[in-house]
Amino acid sequence: MATIVILGSGIMGTALSFPASENGHEVRLVGTFLDREIVESIQTTGVHPDLGLKVNDGVTAYQLEQAKEAFEGADVVMSGVNSFGVEWIGEQLADLLQPGQKFLCITKGMRADEGTGDLQLLPDKIKEYLDPELAEQISWNAITGPSIAGELAVHHDTAVVFCGHDKDDLEYLADLFRTDYYHVWTSTDFIGHETGAATKNIYAFAAGFAEGLLRKQGKENDKYVMYNFGAAIFAQGQRELRSFVKLMGGNPDTADGLGGVGDMFVTSMGGRNVKAGTLVGQGIPFSEVRDQHMKGVTLEGVAAIKVVGKALGPLTERGVIKPEEYPLCRFLYSVVAEDAPLDIPWDKFFQDLT
Amino acid sequence: MATIVILGSGIMGTALSFPASENGHEVRLVGTFLDREIVESIQTTGVHPDLGLKVNDGVTAYQLEQAKEAFEGADVVMSGVNSFGVEWIGEQLADLLQPGQKFLCITKGMRADEGTGDLQLLPDKIKEYLDPELAEQISWNAITGPSIAGELAVHHDTAVVFCGHDKDDLEYLADLFRTDYYHVWTSTDFIGHETGAATKNIYAFAAGFAEGLLRKQGKENDKYVMYNFGAAIFAQGQRELRSFVKLMGGNPDTADGLGGVGDMFVTSMGGRNVKAGTLVGQGIPFSEVRDQHMKGVTLEGVAAIKVVGKALGPLTERGVIKPEEYPLCRFLYSVVAEDAPLDIPWDKFFQDLT
Known part of the structure; x- marks a missing residue:
């Protein structure tokens, strides 16, 4: 059994808690400062208000001030915020990530250098916020592919690619999430998938x-x-x-x-x-x-x-x-x-x- | 002004009569044996019953027995039947096509050799029905791209590729049809476009x-x-x-x-x-x-x-x-x-x- 922590309790992060928890893994949803009511709702009724669904047993919601506790002993860390929150999440993860954890990015987008126009993928942007020594000890991966969150949450067939740099890490991550409705391929074309x-x-x-x-x-x-x-x-x-x-x-x-x-x-x-x-x-x-x-x-x-x-x-x-x-x-x-x-x-x- | 004859008066062939006739070209729609009522309707009221639209001035409908007359002096010949009619149209065109005419195929599909499985594109299938000497004197081209016939007929933006083997022929044909709503590119990748x-x-x-x-x-x-x-x-x-x-x-x-x-x-x-x-x-x-x-x-x-x-x-x-x-x-x-x-x-x- 693995422990998966998701920073950001929006609909996509929460949707991913369904296949993971059904595979017997512990999922910890940590709300951002914008997610206070979502976390309260899950803590009191189990229901994610935006998804309109009750989360599974084995899924626990944490307020942001409990983040350190939630990250403790986690095998996998996911970013469940949108592209506007990438700088914020970089700052958070700089404090929260621990060596050996596998990062799985949901946040999609790019940043550009104002002067040169050079484009940068968001997981690389997040990495910049970390102490370089720590960054080296994290496995960097991302989920791409057609995923409307609510469809995944209600168990409709969804096919995605986990992309990263190490095939073993990718297969480990894919196995945590694979179910008969969540179909996961893996690819080391991290750049191509994240760019798409x-x-x-x-x-x-x-x-x-x-x-x-x-x-x-x-x-x-x-x-x-x-x-x-x-x-x-x-x-x-x-x-x-x-x-x-x-x-x-x-x-x-x-x-x-x-x-x-x-x-x-x-x-x-x-x-x-x-x-x-x-x-x-x-x-x-x-x-x-x-x-x-x-x-x-x-x-x-x-x-x-x-x-x-x-x-x-x-x-x-x-x-x-x-x-x-x-x-x-x-x-x-x-x-x-x-x-x-x-x-x-x-x-x-x-x-x-x- | 060019003369364009379309064998088959279905919705796609008829839709193409709109840009061509608006460019001042004469369009002759020749019905197949299945199109008798369509031709009668156009001849008497101007309306194509399946499209639900009146054709433009400069568009004339012919019954199949008038085909020879319609083909007389035509610069461009189009096949407006579906893939099921490809053998029939091959037989017809063997008699009707005249040296120097430019063929523009709308019919899409493939045939396969029963034994080897080798695939053949439909314009190439049609060509087989012709006397080889005549076939050499015809310019072979086709229209591909996203074209719902009715949308084109009501002048909604439609973007297509005319594909063939000779760039000059393609540009000649494209110019006959180009309007501010029918956007035509040309390509000599005939095989790629027809396969798609x-x-x-x-x-x-x-x-x-x-x-x-x-x-x-x-x-x-x-x-x-x-x-x-x-x-x-x-x-x-x-x-x-x-x-x-x-x-x-x-x-x-x-x-x-x-x-x-x-x-x-x-x-x-x-x-x-x-x-x-x-x-x-x-x-x-x-x-x-x-x-x-x-x-x-x-x-x-x-x-x-x-x-x-x-x-x-x-x-x-x-x-x-x-x-x-x-x-x-x-x-x-x-x-x-x-x-x-x-x-x-x-x-x-x-x-x-x-």
Whole structure:
């Protein structure tokens, strides 16, 4: 039996407690400073309020001030916060992680160097907060692949890739979580999988445009919708996702798998980023969506566009990438950063066709 | 002004008459023996009954017995029938095509050699029916990419690739059709694009399973559906689609574009193949779906599974492909050919992950 501690008691971390606890492992959910009510709810009723489900026996919730206790003797440590919390979690883990623990990252995204535009994956960002000697004694791994948390929590088939640097560590971790509904592969293409997981969110925002354009024209209930439009955007997105995997030094084939196109597919099917894209499609400037219609809502896709889209500028100036690369990501950046209207730059897409 | 003749007056051929006629070209729609009522309707009212739309001025419908007249002086000849009609259209075109005409194929699919399993693209199959000397004097091209006919017909943005062997011919053809809503790229990767277009239908059938599984459990209106499941199937489908492109000798990058993942995406969003997959997901053996629930309905995806899935047997025996390749296509073949139950072979997927 292993002990797994998850820092952040949001829906994804909590969803992962289901397969782990059903395999007989102890799961300790540690709330962040934003999670106080979630932890209280689990402690008193067993119910995670956002998931709307009772957690399993063997899952215990801790408030943040009990974190040290929760981390004591844990074999596996997971980060269950979103990309906005990566600096915070880096600071926390610098104090809490203990040599020999295996880290399994759920947080997805990138950070960019303001000057050079060089992109950095979030687990690498977290690592920077640790004493280098400690960082060396931690096994660094991450979960990627199409995982809507609630679907996993209710035991619907979910297929993911645990990626990292050491195949034995990955197989150890995968075995903790594998069930007949949670299908886990392992891969040492850490860079490729994490890049796919981070960049897919960029394109999910664009997946909402078609519905918005239909609504703008009063055609949302027409016989013919706009799947052709959505599919073209998806295809250009997939080309750019693969380019990002190559740019970061990952295995391009990873773009075709669970951590690439699979994750982009599931993220395009709905959620907050898609909703934001729909509002932009309706003709609302993004700044108005952000400040009024979806004020306070966490938008991972928009965050990814802002970080990555902005970085494309200096990366282009430095000749790391070509000006004609990533036309969709550049366009999306102009939408979220400059309130550009939804004038799709079709003629810039699929430039590398021969 | 060019003259374009389309043999087959179904919805896709007719949809293509919109951009062409709006560019000032003459379009002649020739019905097959199954299209008599469609042609009559267009001749008398201008309305295509299945599309539910009036065709443009400059579009004329002909019954099959007027085909010779319609082909007279045509610059471009298109095949607007489905894959089941490929042998018929080959016979027709052997008589009707004239030297110098440019052929633009809409029909998608494959045929396989019964003995060897060797796969053949449909335009190549059609070519076999022609006198070799005539075949040499025809320019062979095809349209691929995500195109729901009705969406194109109502002028929703649609992005496609015209593929063929000669870039000048392709640009000539693309210019006939390009409008501000019909975005046309050209590519000389004829094999890659046609392979993607043919094999994507295989995986669209599987895109219906999730909805069926939910219905079987009475969970179709639950808060959490099965996008994780669908995304995993889609990702495995994309890997196999790329493998097919490589197997046929196409450019693997084509799998990421409009003729690959884009077309698979749009086909997975709905339609008859998805509906058939949903019924199988509900637990109905495929033979019952075919003979009762969807009797007489054209299922391109199932047809593709039967042809390609069956061919995998001899191709494996001959060592052309490995037994562990194409696990999803093989499984789908067992579903449609042997009424196999919906027991997804998860452990055979993503075998090439490193």
